[in-house]
Amino acid sequence: MTHYTQLVEKIQQLNDLQKAGAVLSWDRETNMPRAGAAVRTQQMTTLARLSHQMFTNDEMGELIERAAEEVASAEYDSTPASLLRLVQRQYAEARCLPEDFVRRRSEVTGAAHEAWLHARHEDDFAHFQPHLEAVMELVQEAAELYGYEDEKYDALLDKFERGMKTADVRATFNAVKKATVPLIHAINERLGAVDDSCLHQTFPIAQQQAMAPYMATAVGYDLSRGHIGTVTHPFAIGFGKNDVRITTRWYENFLNAALFGTLHEAGHGLYEQNTHDEFARTPLARGTSSGIHESQSRMMENLVGRSRGFWQRHYGHLQSLFPQALGGVGVEQFYRAINKVQPSYIRVEADELTYNMHIILRFELEQALLNGELPVADLPAAWRDKMQALLGVVPPSNSEGCLQDVHWSSMLFGYFPTYALGNLYAALFMETAVAQNPAIAAELAEGETAALVAWLKENIHQHGSKYDAAELTQRVTGGGLTHEPFVRYVTAKFGEIYGV
């Protein structure tokens, strides 16, 4: 047995443990009685601790080194070389954080999460403030432990979008802001041009539950290798390429949550269902970065799922499911309704155009917090100022402002930008796909996705985590990430809808 095959066996076992943890997490959100939470946390902690110990010990480091020597001459694109690159990076990262730090992080974020829940519920920022201050100290520490070359924020961003530089994101986001803000302001003058009241009617939940598998399948998600669960906060999760679950929620009086939520998660699920067979039970069988993963969900939710072609094909079926609510609503009226632009307070409810502004706001505030320019105590005021500048609205409470998201209480700093990067990647990949294969555009105009999905599988999905986001983008598009396709896309689409 070579060192490489030994390493693969260990990596597969570690992957089994991590995926077992994922199943426990899925079950916690979908089926577990609340009373089971305490013991479930202990079970998940044991799995996580065990796999951390098995991965970060010195013998693993030696095995990785020897296996790397064995595959040194393998081609860059080969599975062995790609797996070694990824495992080496993961090992180095895992060794950055001493056990004591991991323990403190678990304690601080555990308390911060509870405090955040309370603070958001009571609209009491002061209650959360000391916890966020404690989190910020850990964030500073983590950035130093991971290390960085240019900006401190790079160390955080790299964990979700490896190799991406803060300076590049800043430049890209500034370009997006420059192009989008005037468009939002112009639309703000004509908000009445689109009426979305048809989405706020009664949509029986049993019918929504019949809709979800139809919609997921329509964008290429393979239900025979998946499952749709019901949760409070939807997500997609894979236990192997042949068992990738998605989740959704059902609001009886508002169709969007289940409809676009399902399309969104189906886009995520599709990515992992299409990873290469050779990557089974290894970390290569996952999306390569949070931004690329999000590009696949946003592609299906927005570029496909909010397109005219998609609904020209599927609207009849939707009407047949909801004859009372939609029987008298025409497809064009429906198309306009699902594309209504409306500056608002809550990120997860934001439309396709204003969404990025919510992200840019968080990206800028995270850097200010990290660099010490913004004391935590001043966060609520800074939030309000930026909302005014970017969206022209100011939330009436901190619960609808800086307390709305779970991320900071969980120490997820550097994550937010990937949501907006996902939107930009999605537009870039769509332009590329259509340029490379004009049949894709023709099919999409008819609401068919097969050619698009085949292109995504060939160019993105099958590669899993083999290439990092920048490498992948270079291979697929011949260049780097740029805001232009997104700006072209929203300018054309919303310009037409709003006549601006």
Place this chain on the structure above:
Amino acid sequence: MTHYTQLVEKIQQLNDLQKAGAVLSWDRETNMPRAGAAVRTQQMTTLARLSHQMFTNDEMGELIERAAEEVASAEYDSTPASLLRLVQRQYAEARCLPEDFVRRRSEVTGAAHEAWLHARHEDDFAHFQPHLEAVMELVQEAAELYGYEDEKYDALLDKFERGMKTADVRATFNAVKKATVPLIHAINERLGAVDDSCLHQTFPIAQQQAMAPYMATAVGYDLSRGHIGTVTHPFAIGFGKNDVRITTRWYENFLNAALFGTLHEAGHGLYEQNTHDEFARTPLARGTSSGIHESQSRMMENLVGRSRGFWQRHYGHLQSLFPQALGGVGVEQFYRAINKVQPSYIRVEADELTYNMHIILRFELEQALLNGELPVADLPAAWRDKMQALLGVVPPSNSEGCLQDVHWSSMLFGYFPTYALGNLYAALFMETAVAQNPAIAAELAEGETAALVAWLKENIHQHGSKYDAAELTQRVTGGGLTHEPFVRYVTAKFGEIYGV
């Protein structure tokens, strides 16, 4: 930190791993797409192998010894002393089987299970025969590895009903046979006296799904610490006392599967929900033996769930759920229908009276196979002979005969007797409970179970695996297991129903 607290910590972590495996198993049966099976098997194998390695190494043995010295003076009933007794026994058992044997067992049973599925489907015993022969060789080997004092079968039985002797089971079963066979024959003359056609009508599944939680709650199962899932082969499974799941299945044209299946699994679930808080995350928080576990399920399914009192209270609710099917059926007619006796081929469909005969048949054949008195090739004929002798019917095929159960393909020898032992324990415990607290009988006559459940919790459930079955029975009843309460119960009940 004492050795004892170190041991407890390790035992809790092992328990976490095993319960994680249980969650993966639950999910496999309830939600997993079939395509996910291969990777799921690998995940479960990794968890099992890891916990086996962690438990059976020499350091664990030393830690157990040192901890045992520390708690040597603890009272027999105390949690530390009880945990040590159990862990010492489990460690000794786990060390009996060398890794090579475990690997061969996994291979042989894996192939045997596939062959059994095929053979049952095709009614082709010859296809299964060589696999069952290979299994029998392993069973022989396992009996020698575990060791025994009196009879070889003791070594197998002990794994499910620790401390129980084959000779005692044989004597008890012979007494049951002697008392039951004439009763069955007498009823066989009067089969037309009971008509159960009211159970074979249309019962809409959505209504059955409303029925299940009501029925489970009626026998004391706590849904706020549980969940009811849908499966092909129902079971109960606990991940901790505050998360104990039950499962059921729904047949639109036959009510019994969902109704009595739910009551049965609720009885199992209740047991683990009521174990003592001090046992959390240890193997003490489980039922003490398969037979005692089964006594709790059969108690709720039969002694409570097929009693006149239970239905006098709950039948109105059942009628309200199924007005079409049951609106014109009186409670007495329903009571007689659910207690119909009918000798039949299939164990899992057998009624309360004939069920034990199916078990005694298997118990006798297992011994004959193990002792070399019965070659595997002669099993089908021996099966038919015993069916004729015990039940007066002969299955027309091996699929409805010796191929009907999964157990032998999975090397579960010594397990079958515990099903019948469960029936006997249930009747014994019920007589004891009623004798100790007459209010229990009065409540049950009104369909109320609170006093019975309180008695079960106090005398049986809370103790988990602290005492083995014989100790527990001695403490609860002041004596050993006896067939007499069961014989008294069925003689009175079916004598009245059938007028024999």
